[in-house]
Amino acid sequence: MTTLTAKDxxxxxxxxxxxxxxxxxxxxxxxxxxxxxxxxxxxxYTQANLVVLPxxxxxxxxxxxxxxxxxxxxxxxxxxxxxxxxxxxxxADLRTDLPRYRVFRNGEIVDEPTNITDYWRDDLVAFLLGxxxxxxxxxxxxxxxxxxxxxxxxxxxxxxxxxCNPSGKFHxxxxxxMRPMTPAQAVRATQVTTRFSATHGAPxxxxxxxxxxxxxxxxxxxxxxVEIKEGEVPVFWACGITPQTVALESKVEFMITxxxxxxxxxxxxxxxxxxx
Amino acid sequence: MTTLTAKDxxxxxxxxxxxxxxxxxxxxxxxxxxxxxxxxxxxxYTQANLVVLPxxxxxxxxxxxxxxxxxxxxxxxxxxxxxxxxxxxxxADLRTDLPRYRVFRNGEIVDEPTNITDYWRDDLVAFLLGxxxxxxxxxxxxxxxxxxxxxxxxxxxxxxxxxCNPSGKFHxxxxxxMRPMTPAQAVRATQVTTRFSATHGAPxxxxxxxxxxxxxxxxxxxxxxVEIKEGEVPVFWACGITPQTVALESKVEFMITxxxxxxxxxxxxxxxxxxx
Numbered sequence: 001m002t003t004l005t006a007k008d009x010x011x012x013x014x015x016x017x018x019x020x021x022x023x024x025x026x027x028x029x030x031x032x033x034x035x036x037x038x039x040x041x042x043x044x045y046t047q048a049n050l051v052v053l054p055x056x057x058x059x060x061x062x063x064x065x066x067x068x069x070x071x072x073x074x075x076x077x078x079x080x081x082x083x084x085x086x087x088x089x090x091x092a093d094l095r096t097d098l099p100r101y102r103v104f105r106n107g108e109i110v111d112e113p114t115n116i117t118d119y120w121r122d123d124l125v126a127f128l129l130g131x132x133x134x135x136x137x138x139x140x141x142x143x144x145x146x147x148x149x150x151x152x153x154x155x156x157x158x159x160x161x162x163x164c165n166p167s168g169k170f171h172x173x174x175x176x177x178m179r180p181m182t183p184a185q186a187v188r189a190t191q192v193t194t195r196f197s198a199t200h201g202a203p204x205x206x207x208x209x210x211x212x213x214x215x216x217x218x219x220x221x222x223x224x225x226v227e228i229k230e231g232e233v234p235v236f237w238a239c240g241i242t243p244q245t246v247a248l249e250s251k252v253e254f255m256i257t258x259x260x261x262x263x264x265x266x267x268x269x270x271x272x273x274x275x276x
Numbered sequence: 277m278t279t280l281t282a283k284d285x286x287x288x289x290x291x292x293x294x295x296x297x298x299x300x301x302x303x304x305x306x307x308x309x310x311x312x313x314x315x316x317x318x319x320x321y322t323q324a325n326l327v328v329l330p331x332x333x334x335x336x337x338x339x340x341x342x343x344x345x346x347x348x349x350x351x352x353x354x355x356x357x358x359x360x361x362x363x364x365x366x367x368a369d370l371r372t373d374l375p376r377y378r379v380f381r382n383g384e385i386v387d388e389p390t391n392i393t394d395y396w397r398d399d400l401v402a403f404l405l406g407x408x409x410x411x412x413x414x415x416x417x418x419x420x421x422x423x424x425x426x427x428x429x430x431x432x433x434x435x436x437x438x439x440c441n442p443s444g445k446f447h448x449x450x451x452x453x454m455r456p457m458t459p460a461q462a463v464r465a466t467q468v469t470t471r472f473s474a475t476h477g478a479p480x481x482x483x484x485x486x487x488x489x490x491x492x493x494x495x496x497x498x499x500x501x502v503e504i505k506e507g508e509v510p511v512f513w514a515c516g517i518t519p520q521t522v523a524l525e526s527k528v529e530f531m532i533t534x535x536x537x538x539x540x541x542x543x544x545x546x547x548x549x550x551x552x
Contacts, residue, residue: 055335058335059331059334059335059338062335062338062339063338063353064343065349066338066353067353067363074342077339077343079340079443087343087441111528165363167355168355194551197473197551201551202551275470275473275477275478275551
C-alpha cells in the first residue's frame with residue numbers, strides 16, 4: 001500500500017482529458033468518474049498535495065511547514081471545519097474533489113478511499129501544498145527533459161537521509177523527486193524553478209545520490225525508476241509526499257492526505273503561482 | 277504613541293556602530309545600553325519584525341501570515357513557551373534582545389518597554405517576520421536610491437486601503453513602505469526584490485498613491501515624509517508593521533510586537549535570506 005506504481009491501464013481516451021477547466025475536472029472526480037492520476041489533467045493549472053489534520057495538531061504542522069518550506073510550501077489553509085479551499089478554488093470540496101485519499105491512523109495507512117465524506121469532522125483543517133507538476137511545464141518550455149513524461153511514468157521519488165526540521169510531534173525524512181538531465185540543463189532548471197518557490201522551488205541536490213542517503217538510484221521509494229542517460233546527472237527536488245513519510249515516522253494519530261499522484265487541482269494557473 | 281518619529285538625537289558615535297556581529301549587538305541591547313533604531317546596526321544581517329501571541333491565537337495568526345505572505349513573511353516561529361528563535365538566532369532571547377517593544381491589550385497600545393521579561397508566559401509563541409531593511413542593501417548595490425537613508429529618516433510607511441485576507445479574529449489594512457525612484461529604477465527594484473520573498477518581495481504598487489487609498493503622500497502614518505524628485509514615482513512594498521494595525525483594528529486581547537524601527541537582528545545574512 002505504500003508504493004505508487006505506474007498504472008499502465010490509464011484510460012487515455014477518457015473524456016476527462018478533453019476538459020479544460022479545473023472546475024470541470026473536479027466535478028467529474030466528485031461524481032466518482034475518475035480515480036486515477038491527475039497528471040495531464042486541466043493542463044496549466046496548479047495541482048496540490050493535501051494534508052488534513054485535527055485542529056489540535058494544526059499549529060504544530062503549520063510550523064513544520066514554515067520550517068520546511070521546500071518540501072511543504074503552503075498555498076492554502078481552510079478555516080477550521082471547512083472543506084473549501086477559499087483562496088485557491090472557491091466552491092471546491094476537499095472531501096470529494098480528489099481522485100483518491102489516504103487515511104493514516106497512529107502512523108499506519110488504514111484506508112485509501114475515493115472520498116473522505118465519512119471521515120470529515122468539524123475540527124479538521126485542510127492544508128494544500130504546492131506540487132512540482134507546476135514547474136514541469138516551465139522546465140519543458142526551457143528545453144529541460146522530463147524523463148517520467150517521456151517514459152509514461154507517474155513519478156520517481158526517494159525517501160532521503162536529509163532530515164526535516166522537527167516541530168512538536170512532527171518529524172521525519174525528506175522525500176525528493178529526481179529528474180535526470182545534463183549539467184547545463186541542471187543550471188537552467190535551477191534558474192527556472194527558483195521562481196516556483198510555492199511549488200518546491202530550486203533543487204535540493206545535484207549529483208551523487210549517496211550524498212543524500214540513496215543507495216540505489218534505480219530503486220525509487222515511490223513510482224518507477226527512470227533512465228539516466230550518458231552525460232546526465234540526477235537532480236533532486238523536495239517533494240510534497242514528505243508529510244506522508246512524516247505521518248508514518250511520527251505515528252501521527254489521525255491524518256488524511258491525497259494518495260501520491262492523485263492531486264487536488266486548483267483554479268490557480270501555473271503562471272500565477274510563480275513568484276510574484 | 278502610534279507614530280514613529282525620526283530621532284534626531286541618535287547617538288551616532290555610540291560604540292554599537294562598531295560592532296560587527298548580531299550577537300554582539302544583541303548582547304549590548306540585552307544589557308539595556310541601546311534602545312534606539314536598529315537601522316545601520318550589524319550591517320548585512322537580516323533584521324526582523326516581532327509578533328508574540330498566546331498559543332490559543334497562534335494558529336489563526338500563522339494562517340493569517342500564510343494568507344498575507346507579502347506583508348507577513350514568516351522566517352522563524354518559536355516553540356510554545358520558548359523565547360529562543362532557534363532557527364535564525366540560536367541562543368538569543370526575544371524577551372530582552374530588541375531595543376523596544378509594544379504591548380497591545382484589547383486593541384490598544386498599553387506599554388512600550390525595553391524588555392518583556394515580566395510579560396512573558398509559558399503559553400506564548402513568538403513569530404519573526406522578514407523586514408525590508410534586508411533588501412535595501414541590495415537596492416543600493418543596484419543603483420536604486422533609498423531616500424530615507426539619504427535624508428536620515430527611519431521609515432516612511434502608510435496604512436493603505438488594501439485589505440489583508442482575514443483569518444479568524446485577525447483582520448485589518450495592509451501597511452506599505454514607500455520609496456521614490458525613476459520608472460527605470462522601479463523596474464530594476466522589482467527584479468532585485470523579487471528574490472527577497474522572505475522580506476516582503478516585489479512591490480505591491482507603483483505610482484498613483486490614491487489607488488491604494490493614500491490621500492497625502494507627504495503625510496505618512498509612520499515615520500517622516502520623503503522627497504519625491506522630478507521624474508520619480510512612489511513605489512510601495514508591503515510592510516511588517518501590518519500586524520500592529522491588525523492588532524488595533526481586530527482588538528486583539530494580548531499581543532506584543534517590536535516598536536517600529538526597533539527590530540530583532542538575526543544571525544542570518546541578507547544573502548542567505550534571499551530566495552534559495
